[in-house]
Amino acid sequence: MKFWSYLKDRGVSMGLQLLACLLVLLFMYAFAVPMSLVAVSVGIIFSFTLLSWILDYLKRRTFYRELTGVMEQLGEKYLVSEMVEKPDFYEGEMLWDVLYTTNKSMLENITEREMKTREFTDYVEAWIHEVKIPLASLNLMCRDLDRKYIRQLDRIDRQLDQILYYIRSGNAEKDYLIRRVSLAETVKNVALKNKDDLLERGITLEVNLESDTVMTDGKWLEFMLNQIINNSVKYMKREIDGKSGEMMEHESGKLPVEPGKTPGEEPRIRVTSGRAENGVFLRVWDNGIGIPAEDLPMVCRKTFTGQNGRRGAKSTGMGLYIVKSLCNKLGHRLDISSRQGEFTSVTIIFGENDFYFGGMHSDGNISGNLSEM
Template identity: 35%
Template sequence: MSMKEYLKDRTIFLLINFILFTVICGIMLLINISTSIIFLIFFIWFFPIFTYITIEFTKQKILYNELNSIMDNLDKKYLLAEIMKEPDHIEGKLLYDLLRQANKEMHEHVKNYRDRENEYREYIETWVHEIKTPIASTRLIIENNQNHITRNIKDEIKKIEEYIEQVLYYSRSNNVSKDYLIKEVSLADLVRSVIKRNSRDFISKGITIDIEGVEGTVYSDAKWLEFILNQLIGNATKYNRERDGRVTIDSVRNENNIILTIEDNGIGILDKDINRVFEKGFTGENGRKFGESTGIGLYLCKKLADQLGLGLVLESDAGEGTKVSIIFPLGGINLMC
């Protein structure tokens, strides 16, 4: 706030005083009052006014500069009313009280929505656990009645389980910090576990898999990593070639990180879609062509990787294949080979 802006805001007040003084000055000239007395009256009239304006301007400038400084250094801007000091002048106090009241109302609304979100998440998690019972029963029936039809049903049940797992991880994705357990994770064991889960897909599509280059141990949450890796390997299987499909998984240790790479020789991703693959709900040309994409898998992978402090990078050439890298940084807790 500048003095020019402050005076502009008080133009009417100053204009009225100047008009009144001009009228009185005219009357004094008509009755032959000396010029020195008129200047004295001008000084007596306007000195207190400009002194008051200067003091008020200084007080308000200090207040608003302080508020701007707080806002610049505050991550959560809505907490301004909680941090600012109560002003000592009436306008500032009114503003302070209004901000406090608005902040209180906002907190109540946020709490209401947060409670509703938690209730919905708890319901989803409960539903996921409940739905596992009929799925397990269905699997048992299939195991006791093996034939071509039941094997196809089993494949569809696997897809249902993966979508259910995706729902569960999506519901928890905003609360990763409350649900993860950091421990040593062998990359080779992790990859083998995910490959085993997807073995029928590799066999049915005739896709060869090479995991000889995977080695090393990292510190992270095995459950969340397995979900991320399963999504990436599932995509490598889904969008691979019908013949001569290949998926190669290896790891490389650098000075500052360990990089786990999943590479396929599938259909690849178009250049126009490559920068949007991690967007929520984005399916792209391949998703529309295959009709099975939800646009949630890669979005969840990226979101979970960010919350676990991992990098996730995707490279692709249309018609040539796709390469996805999970980057495990070497931080305060060293990753080990």
């Protein structure tokens, strides 16, 4: 608060005070009060009036400076009343009370909405688990029937998993355990889940893991890898031709891009892992239809299906969005490169940092708040 702004705001009251002082002096002069007494009276009145103005200004300036400073630095502006002390002048008290009441009302509304959202997500999670029980029974009952029934049940199961992990991605702290996870075991489990689709489409799955263990959540990694391989299977084509790849720049270092397709090459998915400059990478490469260049920056956006999704593949646009969200929660990075008609490469980079290796328990596990990662 600038002094001139204060004078402008208090100008009327100050003018009236000065006018009152002047009238007192005139009355004293009219009643023949000695000039020495008038001078002393003028000095006392003016000194105390000026002092009251200065003290009032300093008090207001302190409060408003603190208020504006907190507002500039605070991310959650609605918490300003919690960070600023209640002032001892009337206008400031009124402002503080308004801010406090507004903040209290909003927090109550947020808490109520969060409770309703939590109740809904808990219900959906419970419902999904209940649906999975008869689904698993149906899967067993249909083993001797046509494989197409099994595939439809598997599709339902994958969609249920997608919903489940989408919900959990918003409440990550409820369901995660960071530990050393075997990439070989994870790839094996995902390959078994997709065995029927791979065999039916004649897709060769190649696995070459130079680095076998990473620090992550095993369940989440398995889900993410399953989503990526599902996409590779979904957007695979049988007759292919193409070119070779190149080096891909990434913030974790240079990662070699898998080569493209050659005429007559059979459909294949290649899962590889290795060392990056700042950690370990796990890559899923396929020689499918690829992603158009204009769609590539948006493939991880929520509900984005792109040209490939609109050409007949039944896409919800949620798979890579959930994978990206889970990677962010776990402190990993996701990189996607592609060339339309040639290949698609999806890479998860597991960074190595002090949180993972400094906070690890003796059993190789880590617990903590994902929001700190």
